Amino acid sequence: MNKPTDQIEFEAMLFGRYSLISRKGSETRLDRSAYTVLRRLAVEGPMSIGQLSDALGLDVSTLNRQTAAMMRADLVQRIPDPDGGIARKFRVTAEGEAQLQRARDEGIRHLDAILADWSDEDVSALAAWLERFNTDIERYHGRPWPRPVPESGTATAAGP
Template identity: 55%
Template structure:
C-alpha cells in the first residue's frame, strides 16, 4: 500500500473515531453532574500540573484568553475550581481544582475508562500496550508540531 493510501485510511479512521465519541457519550450520559468536555480537559491539565493562571491555560491549549476565561468562569460558578494567590509570588491569581472538581473529574474519567473497556473487551494485554504506545507517539508528535506538549507522569 502506498503512503498516500495509508494516510487516507488513517484520516478516515480518525474521522470515524471522532464520530463515535464513545468516551464523550459516557460522560454526557453520566448524570446531572457530568462535566462539559472543556471542563474535563481543563481540569485534567490542572490536576496534572497544579494551579495555573488563565494565561497559562490559554497558552497550554493554544486558545484565546477570553475563551478560557469563559470556560473557567463556568467552572468557578460550579465550584470545580477556586482562585488562589500565586504560590510563587506572581501577580496573577491561579486556578486550583477543588475537592468537588476532583470528585467529578475522577467520576467522569472512571465512566470513560468503563466505556473504553467495553470497546476493547476482546483485546489482549499486548494489543492494549501496542495501541497505547502508538497513540501516545501520535499525540506526542502532534504536540511537538504545535509546540504545546502535554505533561505526562
C-alpha cells in the same frame, strides 16, 4: 483514500466525535472542555488564564467563559499565584477532583467494555501508538502535555 495519512485523517475525525464522558445517562456532569482543563490542572497544578491559553491553544476569551462556568460549578477556584506572581491562578477544588475522578472512572469502564475482546498485547500496543501519535502532534504544535507518572514521581512534559 489514496495514502495511509488519508485514512488516519478520516479515522481521527471519527475518533474526535466520540467522548467517553458526558454521554446520555452518564453519571458525570463534566463537559469535554471542563474535563480537559481539569485534567491539565490536575497534572500540572495551578495555572493562570495565560498559561492555560498557551497550553490548550485556546484564546483567553474562550477560557474566561469556560473557567467562569467551572467556578460557578465549584470545579475550580482562583488563588493567588503560589510562586508570588501577579496573575491569579486556577486550582482544582475538592468537588472538581471528585467529578474528575468519577469521569475518569466512567471513561475507563467504557474503554474496558469497548476493548473487552482485544488481547492485552493489542490494548498495550494501542496505548503506545496513541502516546506516540499525541507526543508527535504536541511537538509539531509546540505544546507538550505533561503526562502523569506512577504514584511516586512528578509529571513530565512529552516532547523533544
